Amino acid sequence: MKRSLGRISLVLVALLLVAVLPARAEAPAGQVTWGVSVSLPPAWFDPADATGILIPFMVYYALHDALVKPLPGNPMAPCLAESWSVSPDGLVYEFVLRRGVKFHNGDPVTADDVKFSFERYRGASAKILKDKVRQVQVVDPHRVRFQLKEPWPDFLTFYATPATGAAWIVPRRYVEKVGDEGFKKAPVGAGPYRFVSFAPGVELIVEANEQYWRKIPSVKRLVLKAVSDEVTRATMLKRGEIDVGYTFRGAVAEDVRRTAGLTLKPVRFYGEQWLLFTEQWDPKSPWADRRVRLAVNHAIDRQAINESLTLGFSRMTGSIIPRDFEFSWAAPPYPYDAAKARQLLAEAGYPRGLEAELWTDTGFAEQTEAIANYLAAVGIRTRMRVLERAAYFNQLREKKLRPLVYVASAAYGNAATRIDSFVSAGGLYAYGSYPDIEGLIQEQATERDRKRREGTLHRIQQMMHERAMFAPIWDIASLVGYGPRVAEPGLGLMGSYLWSGPYEEVRLKATMSGRRP
Secondary structure (H helix, E strand, C coil): CHHHHHHHHHHHHHHHHHHHCCCCCCCCCCEEEEEECCCCCHHHHCHHHCCCCCCCHHHHHHHCEECEEEECCEEEEECCEEEEEECCCCCEEEEEECCCCECCCCCECCHHHHHHHHHHCCCCCHHHHHHHEEEEEEEECCEEEEEECCCCCCHHHHHCCCCCCCCEECCHHHHHHHHHHHHHHCCCCCCCEEEEEEECCCEEEEEECCCCCCCCCCCCEEEEEECCCHHHHHHHHHHCCCCEECCCCHHHHHHHHHCCCCEEEEECCCCEEEEEECCCCCCCCHHHCHHHHHHHHHHCCHHHHHHHHCCCCCECCCCCCCCCCCCCCCCCCCCCCHHHHHHHHHHCCCCCCEEEEEEEEHHHHHHHHHHHHHHHHCCEEEEEEEECHHHHHHHHHCCCCCCEEEEEECCCCCHHHHHHHHCCCCCCCCCCCCHHHHHHHHHHHCCCCHHHHHHHHHHHHHHHHHCCCEEEEEECCEEEEECCCEEECCCCCCCCCCCCCCHHHCEECHHHCCCCC
């Protein structure tokens, strides 16, 4: 009897333990395949090479993790750093790292990796970050301290958002062992998915990291497949060969929207696009004349392009700086007025118009062609040059594209970060600068009084608009389609983020979470 009671007691204790212990999350299952509109270069595996454009973050959010990054409900969420603090004088930022986090190869994430990743960073805004930070100190394995040369109110905006890739951490020992090129061939990160295989320019396959600190991903395997032609992407989506298709436009987008079982979702993001006048600082170029640049702005019927290509979901804008950015100034859009455009050209000495090359990349070809047609209607005859995306960005950074370039950025940040990349002297994509604007840029960078700083940044943006430094086109909405297997595509979860994310939130429907047919 005693032995029987003892066995019963053990069973009851076991049942109670099962009742109070948290249920383990289900192991990931199934596969989700994305059809992306751009080729996939190995440079996107390394956050040190962040371009200031949001596209590579579709890879970073899978393979890597940052001290701080946008997550649902928080544009600056604690990640590898569980907390941080700022000294009263604004000179010291100290980050406390989350304990127990490991890279995919088993190495622990330490403060030394944070210091190494920052010092190794060479991407967008690297110069301003290195110029402003005096030193990075490893306090202990789980605490790292950034000491600035002077108070810089934008440190976290530049460092801890996708304005740059500087806060995304890579494993020091592994990188030093394999070198930069070896790292691009077999990247190791601390993100929710680990690298499996890569066909350059074609396909990336990753598998769930079941030790990811935030949560176990729901989907076992993710595939990013480059499919440049949108008709092909739509066909693959209908056939179930891909589950999510990025970037549909016009008649193809309308077809996706009308197809039973498919969902078309407009995604809002910091999607400003514009024409860049790269020769406006050359006195011998016709583009140095403000009237010529202004003629371009009045020649384009932006709303007609919106209705045709993005089904009316995009918003018109008069600036390269998103209206939702901190310190943005509401620049009035230039109205469509073809007659005024012709008049401005005649006043500038070009009554018969002029010729120019207009550069773009494969992802922007449709809107660029529409713009070229509007320019031709007022006498600006352009030869459109289309480059593959990697070549396009390389030549844009090397200042080789002239005199007109179609440019886009969906990078996070504020007005100052966007100005740093495209307006300030030495900016990654700036072909020149104006001394008075440059003086104001330097002035606002160290201004700690918010109202005065806002006034200075507004004045910079007003001057950009008055001088017609750019031809803003629109704040574009991305039209994304997904199929019936997908319960949660991860679109729009992180506010103004262009891609699916975070990937650990993506889910398949319960009855379709097994192997793909």
